[in-house]
Amino acid sequence: MKLHKESKGTLTVAITAIAVLGFLSIYFLQMWSLVVIIPLFILLGLVFWFFRVPNRDILDHKExxxxxxxxxxxxxxxxxxxxxxxxxxxxxxxxxxxxxxxxxxxxxxxxxxxxxxxxxxxxxxxxxxxxxxxxxxxxxxxxxxxxxxxxxxxxxxxxxxxxxxxxxxxxxxxxxxxxxxxxxxxxxxxxxxxxxxxxxxxxxxxxxxxxxxxxx
Structure with missing residues (x-):
């Protein structure tokens, strides 16, 4: 899936934040860390989905x-x-x-x-x-x-x-x-x-x- 160029800054922040929160949840919550990690990965997936660039055949138009x-x-x-x-x-x-x-x-x-x-x-x-x-x-x-x-x-x-x-x-x-x-x-x-x-x-x-x- 192709991502829009405007995604770079947002994805950098999102991935960094999720990595930090994921590490902290594993460190402090241990076996319960999945309760935090799974929603974080769902959120990251939504960010990727937001910046998708679909393939579309654009025609020429006058009127x-x-x-x-x-x-x-x-x-x-x-x-x-x-x-x-x-x-x-x-x-x-x-x-x-x-x-x-x-x-x-x-x-x-x-x-x-x-x-x-x-x-x-x-x-x-x-x-x-x-x-x-x-x-x-x-x-x-x-x-x-x-x-x-x-x-x-x-x-x-x-x-x-x-x-x-x-x-x-x-x-x-x-x-x-x-x-x-x-x-x-x-x-x-x-x-x-x-x-x-x-x-x-x-x-x-x-x-x-x-x-x-x-x-x-």
């Missing part, structure tokens, strides 16, 4: 809006995006649990025209105000159909690190990676009002694969 993350669609509504678009649009929000793949992918192809990191709170990721109050990044892409599409990585109650590996002027390719979030979080996508939404609340998404909307 399709691709799910940027693995997760569950928790919101589809008309809102006003005040940071970049400054107009009404359709917001599609996808919540990621700690068990989901947390690679963040471009939802559309085009050119990156805006990026910004915002410090903020750590409300639970499904909270409606997390989109404006939590630590987050905002990225805008001028799509191949010349629509401005905004998407936002949002930290959650558990997520404490957002990675955004893109710059203004970069070429965006739908389904390809631009960042990562640790551990459990949300992604918001802001689309033009005339966009054809092809997903519904409750749908499970596979990042880079599933089509969640079509630009017109």
């Amino acid at each position: 399709n809006v691709i799910a940027p993350v693995d997760g569950k669609v928790v919101m589809i509504k008309e809102v006003t995006e005040d940071e970049f678009l400054k107009e009404k649009c359709i917001q599609v929000s996808i919540f990621m649990s700690p068990l989901n793949v947390h690679i963040c992918r471009y939802p559309v192809s085009g050119n990156v025209v805006y990026k910004k990191h915002h410090k903020g709170k750590y409300l639970v990721a499904w909270h409606e105000k997390s989109s404006t109050d939590n630590e987050r990044t905002t990225i805008a892409v001028d799509s191949l159909l010349h629509h401005k599409v905004v998407f936002r990585q949002i930290a959650g109650y558990v997520a404490r690190r957002i990675v955004m590996n893109c710059n203004e002027g970069d070429a965006a390719k739908a389904g390809h990676e631009f960042g990562f979030i640790k551990f459990g979080s949300r992604m918001d996508i802001f689309l033009p009002l005339d966009t054809e939404i092809t997903c519904k609340i409750g749908d499970k998404t596979k990042g880079g694969i599933d089509v969640i909307a079509k630009l017109i």
Whole structure:
């Protein structure tokens, strides 16, 4: 199983901590040490699972809006995006649990025209105000159909690190990676009002694969 490059620091800390705790449990608990050691190895297995990088065949897209993350669609509504678009649009929000793949992918192809990191709170990721109050990044892409599409990585109650590996002027390719979030979080996508939404609340998404909307 291939692991994401963002796993290095976390795994180093986790393996060191588990080794120390395992040694102490053997020293002090002796025959009862398995009561501690087994849960520690389960926890380590979950950390490895969190940073997995699945093999996915990413296709080329022009009008399709691709799910940027693995997760569950928790919101589809008309809102006003005040940071970049400054107009009404359709917001599609996808919540990621700690068990989901947390690679963040471009939802559309085009050119990156805006990026910004915002410090903020750590409300639970499904909270409606997390989109404006939590630590987050905002990225805008001028799509191949010349629509401005905004998407936002949002930290959650558990997520404490957002990675955004893109710059203004970069070429965006739908389904390809631009960042990562640790551990459990949300992604918001802001689309033009005339966009054809092809997903519904409750749908499970596979990042880079599933089509969640079509630009017109």
